[in-house]
Amino acid sequence: MTDIRPLILITNDDSIHAPGLLRLVDCMPQDADVIVVAPAEPHSGQSSAITVGAPLRIRQLDDYGTARMFTVSGTPVDCVKLALSAIVPRRPDLVLAGINHGSNSGCNVVYSGTMGAVMEGCVVGITSCGFSLLHHSMKADFSMGMPFIKEIVAELLRRPLPDGICLNVNIPARVVPEGVRVCRAARGRWTDEYERYTDPLGNPFYWLTGRFVNAEPDATDTDEYWLSRNYISAVPVAVDMTARDEVEFLAPRFDTK
Amino acid sequence: MTDIRPLILITNDDSIHAPGLLRLVDCMPQDADVIVVAPAEPHSGQSSAITVGAPLRIRQLDDYGTARMFTVSGTPVDCVKLALSAIVPRRPDLVLAGINHGSNSGCNVVYSGTMGAVMEGCVVGITSCGFSLLHHSMKADFSMGMPFIKEIVAELLRRPLPDGICLNVNIPARVVPEGVRVCRAARGRWTDEYERYTDPLGNPFYWLTGRFVNAEPDATDTDEYWLSRNYISAVPVAVDMTARDEVEFLAPRFDTK
Numbered sequence: 425m426t427d428i429r430p431l432i433l434i435t436n437d438d439s440i441h442a443p444g445l446l447r448l449v450d451c452m453p454q455d456a457d458v459i460v461v462a463p464a465e466p467h468s469g470q471s472s473a474i475t476v477g478a479p480l481r482i483r484q485l486d487d488y489g490t491a492r493m494f495t496v497s498g499t500p501v502d503c504v505k506l507a508l509s510a511i512v513p514r515r516p517d518l519v520l521a522g523i524n525h526g527s528n529s530g531c532n533v534v535y536s537g538t539m540g541a542v543m544e545g546c547v548v549g550i551t552s553c554g555f556s557l558l559h560h561s562m563k564a565d566f567s568m569g570m571p572f573i574k575e576i577v578a579e580l581l582r583r584p585l586p587d588g589i590c591l592n593v594n595i596p597a598r599v600v601p602e603g604v605r606v607c608r609a610a611r612g613r614w615t616d617e618y619e620r621y622t623d624p625l626g627n628p629f630y631w632l633t634g635r636f637v638n639a640e641p642d643a644t645d646t647d648e649y650w651l652s653r654n655y656i657s658a659v660p661v662a663v664d665m666t667a668r669d670e671v672e673f674l675a676p677r678f679d680t681k
Numbered sequence: 682m683t684d685i686r687p688l689i690l691i692t693n694d695d696s697i698h699a700p701g702l703l704r705l706v707d708c709m710p711q712d713a714d715v716i717v718v719a720p721a722e723p724h725s726g727q728s729s730a731i732t733v734g735a736p737l738r739i740r741q742l743d744d745y746g747t748a749r750m751f752t753v754s755g756t757p758v759d760c761v762k763l764a765l766s767a768i769v770p771r772r773p774d775l776v777l778a779g780i781n782h783g784s785n786s787g788c789n790v791v792y793s794g795t796m797g798a799v800m801e802g803c804v805v806g807i808t809s810c811g812f813s814l815l816h817h818s819m820k821a822d823f824s825m826g827m828p829f830i831k832e833i834v835a836e837l838l839r840r841p842l843p844d845g846i847c848l849n850v851n852i853p854a855r856v857v858p859e860g861v862r863v864c865r866a867a868r869g870r871w872t873d874e875y876e877r878y879t880d881p882l883g884n885p886f887y888w889l890t891g892r893f894v895n896a897e898p899d900a901t902d903t904d905e906y907w908l909s910r911n912y913i914s915a916v917p918v919a920v921d922m923t924a925r926d927e928v929e930f931l932a933p934r935f936d937t938k
Contacts (some may be wrong), residue, residue: 471729479886603937628734660927670917680860
C-alpha cells in the first residue's frame with residue numbers, strides 16, 4: 425500500500441458550482457489523489473435517485489489544484505456509479521460527499537442527495553462519508569469546520585468503516601465547533617410542508633416549505649442535541665435498512681403456514 | 682373506531698397510468714375509503730427524492746370504482762406529502778404503494794420510488810407497505826399475488842406496524858405464490874452498470890443497465906432466497922437508518938475529548 429497514493433472520489437448534490445464542494449477538496453491530504461465527479465446541475469433532495477431510461481454525459485473541466493474535475497448530467501448517485509464505471513483509474517479508498525450547503529441531520533438523511541451518494545459508495549463496499557454545514561447560503565463560511573473534516577478524513581484513511589456502514593457528518597454554522605460526537609439521528613418530521621398559491625388563471629399550485637420538528641427534544645444522545653451545543657455530529661448509517669429485530673416479531677403475523 | 686371507515690392512501694412510482702396501481706386498488710377491502718394520489722409521470726428509481734424549488738400541481742381524475750383518483754406533478758414522496766397536506770380529509774390508516782412493475786428486493790429498496798413513498802408514510806407515523814411484482818412489463822399478470830395482498834392489508838388494518846417500521850413486500854412473477862415469509866433483505870449490488878455509446882458527433886454517452894448480484898447466495902433467511910422458491914417476501918424496513926450498535930464502536934475513533 426505504501427507505493428500507491430490513496431484515491432478519494434468526491435461528489436455532492438449542490439452541483440459542481442457549489443463553494444462547499446471546493447472546500448471539501450481543500451480538506452484532502454497532500455498525499456492523496458483526488459477526483460471530483462459532481463452533478464452538472466443542483467440536485468438537492470434527490471435522495472438515492474438514479475437516472476433510468478435516459479442517457480448520461482460526462483464532461484471534464486479544468487483541474488482544481490491537483491484534483492481532477494468532472495461533471496455528470498445526473499443525480500449524485502449517478503455521479504458515483506458512473507465515476508466508478510467510467511472515470512476512476514482504480515478503486516477509490518474513500519467516497520466523500522459535500523460539503524453540503526444545509527443540514528442533513530435527523531430524518532433529513534432520507535431525502536439527502538449528499539447521503540444518497542455516500543450510501544452508494546457504501547453499497548459497493550467503499551468507506552464513505554458525507555459532510556453538511558447547517559447553513560443553506562452559497563456564501564456560507566465553511567472554514568471553522570474544516571480542521572475537523574481533515575481529522576475525520578485522516579481517520580477514515582487510517583482504518584476503513586465497518587462493512588455496510590457509512591457516516592453522516594453535520595457541522596454547526598457560524599461557530600468554531602466544540603468537537604465531534606458520534607451519535608444517533610434524532611427522530612422527527614417536517615410540518616407545515618406546503619405553501620398554497622393561485623396562478624393567474626385561478627388554478628392552485630403548491631411549493632415545498634415547512635420546518636423540521638425534533639420529536640425527541642429531551643434526548644441527549646442525538647445529532648440534534650449535539651449540534652445545538654455546537655458540536656459536530658457523526659451518525660453511523662446502515663445501508664441495509666432491514667429492521668433485523670422485527671423479522672421474528674412480525675413473522676407470526678404475516679408468514680403463511 | 683367502528684363508525685369511521687378506514688382510509689387508505691395509495692400511490693406508486695410507475696405513474697397513474699400503470700396497471701399495477703389499479704390492481705392494488707382492486708385488493709382493498711369493501712369497507713375502506715380509498716384515495717389514490719399517484720405521479721402524473723413515471724418516476725422509477727426516484728428513491729425518496731422530493732421536488733425542491735419548483736411548484737407542484739394536483740389534478741383530480743375520474744373515480745375508479747369507489748376510489749378517488751388524483752395525480753401530482755412530482756415524485757412518489759411528493760405524492761404522499763402533498764396528499765397528506767392538501768388532499769385527504771382525515772389522517773389515513775394506511776399508506777400503500779404499488780403494485781410496482783419490477784422487483785424492489787435486496788438492495789434495490791435504496792433506489793425504489795415505491796419504497797420512498799412507503800418510508801414517507803412511516804416517517805409521519807402511518808402504517809405503510811409497498812408491493813412489487815418481479816416483472817417489469819406493463820402487461821404483467823398481477824392476479825396470482827392479489828389474494829396474498831388482500832390478506833396482508835387486512836392484517837395491517839387489524840394491527841398497525843411498530844413505530845418507525847414499514848414493510849417491503851415482493852411477489853414472484855408467473856406463479857401462484859407458495860406463501861409469505863417475513864425475512865431480511867439480501868445483500869448485493871449491481872454490476873456492469875453502464876452501456877457506452879457514441880453519438881453522431883463522436884461524443885460518448887452512457888445508459889444505465891446492469892444486473893443485480895446477490896452477495897449471499899447461500900443464505901436461507903433473505904428475500905432473494907424466498908423469492909427464488911416462489912414465496913412472497915416481506916422485509917421490515919426501519920426509517921431510522923442509524924446503525925445503533927456502531928455508535929459506541931465508532932465513538933472512540935471520532936469523538937474529540
